[in-house]
Amino acid sequence: MAISKGHRFPVSFEAAFPNGLVMTGVVMPDNEYQTREERAAGRPVRQRVDEGTGLRQWKVIVMDLGETNAKRASFEVTFLAEVQPVPTTNEVVPGMRPVELDGLTAEPRVAGNGEFKYLSYVYRASGFRAVGASAPSGSTRRGADKGDGADKAAA
DSSP: OOOOTTOOEEOOHHHHOTTOEEEEEEEEEOBOOOOHHHHHTTOOOOBOBOTTTOOBEEEEEEEETTOOOHHHHEEEEEEEOSSOOOOSSOOSBTTEEEEEEESOEEEEEEESSTTOOEEEEEEEESEEEOTTOOOOTTOOTTTOOOTTOOOOOOO
């Protein structure tokens, strides 16, 4: 039996990001693209809705503290929730705060151009959780396996 395209694999936060994440900026609605004509006609901006769950999409830019490649350390995470998710931590420097994600899924995809392609992931989460909250049984914060070591990115 084959895994269908677009399958979202549930993954623990500790396994995906053993060194943690830092959120830069704020959580914003993930709005649909509007053409110049649509904007000129005064059409309202519509927020994207996830086809699989029917929930609204929100996006935020995060930095993976364990990524050594600077170009791949920063990427977007999409939240699927009816209301805007609110981080549970305070800023450590203006515009940056450590975060942990709840209900995390990873969808593999191919990124890059030409002969410089690599495996990356589209990450989705249901919200934030308290930093340092107890990990699910069977995983530890520092001892979690990072999987195949592939790079992370978001579409």
